[in-house]
Amino acid sequence: MATLKIAIEEYSNATNFKLYDQTIWGGFDNTDVSYVNLTVTYQGTDYTYKLWDDGDGTDETGMDGTFVNLFGDDVASYIDIAPSDLLSGVGVALDAVRFPDGYYQIKLNVTHAVEGAMVITNYEGFLAEAYCKSAELPFLLDIRDFDHYESRLQRMIISMLDGAVRAAELGRYTDFDAILDKINAFYSARDLTDLW
Amino acid sequence: MVWTQATYDALVAKTKSLVVDLSVLLVRDCTLGQDTTINLDLLEYSLNIFNGLKYGVLIYQDEHYDYLHEQVDIIYGKCRKYLTV
Numbered sequence: 001m002a003t004l005k006i007a008i009e010e011y012s013n014a015t016n017f018k019l020y021d022q023t024i025w026g027g028f029d030n031t032d033v034s035y036v037n038l039t040v041t042y043q044g045t046d047y048t049y050k051l052w053d054d055g056d057g058t059d060e061t062g063m064d065g066t067f068v069n070l071f072g073d074d075v076a077s078y079i080d081i082a083p084s085d086l087l088s089g090v091g092v093a094l095d096a097v098r099f100p101d102g103y104y105q106i107k108l109n110v111t112h113a114v115e116g117a118m119v120i121t122n123y124e125g126f127l128a129e130a131y132c133k134s135a136e137l138p139f140l141l142d143i144r145d146f147d148h149y150e151s152r153l154q155r156m157i158i159s160m161l162d163g164a165v166r167a168a169e170l171g172r173y174t175d176f177d178a179i180l181d182k183i184n185a186f187y188s189a190r191d192l193t194d195l196w
Numbered sequence: 197m198v199w200t201q202a203t204y205d206a207l208v209a210k211t212k213s214l215v216v217d218l219s220v221l222l223v224r225d226c227t228l229g230q231d232t233t234i235n236l237d238l239l240e241y242s243l244n245i246f247n248g249l250k251y252g253v254l255i256y257q258d259e260h261y262d263y264l265h266e267q268v269d270i271i272y273g274k275c276r277k278y279l280t281v
Contacts, residue, residue: 152236156222159239163219166212166246175220182223 002026004120006108009078014098014128014196018078019108021069030063035111036070040086040094042104047086047094051079070110098196101129103168103176125168125176127161130183133192134158157186199261204249207261211246211268218242218275238271245271 007020019038036052051060051070066073083095104126110118137154160179167176197203218239225232245267252260 152233155240156236159236159243160219160222162243162246163215163222163239167216167219170209170212170216172216175216178223179216179219 002112002115002118004108004110004118006106006120006122008106008122008124010099010124010126010128012128012131014101014126016080016082017099017124017126019071019081019106020076020078021071022075023069025069028068030065030067032113032115033063033070033110034113035109036061037109038081038086039107039109040081040104041107042094042100042102045088047088049081049085049087099126099128101127101180103173123168123171123173125165125180127164127180129195130161130164130180130187132195133187134161136192139190153186157183197258197262197265199258203261207265207268208246208249211242211249214242214268214271215239215246221275235275238275242268242271 002023002025005022005024007018007022009018009020011017033052034054036050038049038051040047040049049060050058052058052063061067061071061079063070067077068075069077071077071079083097083099084093086094088094102125104124105121106124107119107121112118134157137158138151139154160183164176164179164183167173167179218235221235222232222239225235245264248264
């Protein structure tokens with residue numbers, strides 16, 4: 001009995017995320033897979049992207065006999081998902097270009113002839129823009145007046161970015177939100193403007 | 197403690213929780229008083245442990261694993277009065 005396992009990695013410019021299939025299939029046969037569907041929930045709205053469907057011939061993965069998992073012929077294979085691939089129930093894309101920073105619930109449904117209906121949900125904090133902003137830190141030092149307090153605040157924000165990512169992974173949405181609010185307030189108070 | 201995938205996963209989960217709890221603690225008290233400064237150090241130390249776990253999985257021996265576990269317990273002990281976990 002295989003247990004579906006996926007990994008997500010957002011691009012640092014937020015234009016895509018990598019979707020890996022880390023399931024231990026114990027011998028993968030692409031003909032056993034009849035349906036693969038990705039659902040991304042962002043700010044309460046479900047956005048879906050059908051990747052494979054025997055019923056209507058949908059094939060977004062190129063899955064064939066050489067594949068060792070859902071997304072390629074290597075254990076490190078992945079597919080790129082863009083925000084424009086993900087459509088809401090009324091056909092609106094999640095975004096035209098980039099994933100906005102925030103908390104994402106990412107669910108993969110697979111229908112497999114042997115395993116039956118399989119589903120896995122990952123929780124992710126996408127913070128590409130916040131991380132890019134942190135690249136502007138530290139601000140230029142004033143050689144006549146080292147500001148240790150400000151320096152520690154800047155270190156704290158960079159560390160809290162990692163804290164926010166971990167909060168999302170643990171599904172702790174309220175904590176993720178509180179940490180992200182603090183980070184954004186810090187950026188705003190220092191005139192670090194939105195990058196995109 | 198014998199190093200297994202299950203004990204490793206448990207320690208990763210515990211360290212992640214610690215990182216989040218310390219971040220939330222800093223959100224609550226962003227004024228850098230003495231406690232906050234200590235908590236920031238603890239957060240950064242916890243992140244170091246987490247990164248060590250994340251990237252060092254292939255080289256872990258029982259002895260090394262025991263050491264990391266002990267470090268996490270020390271941090272928990274240090275800030276037990278603040279943490280909800």
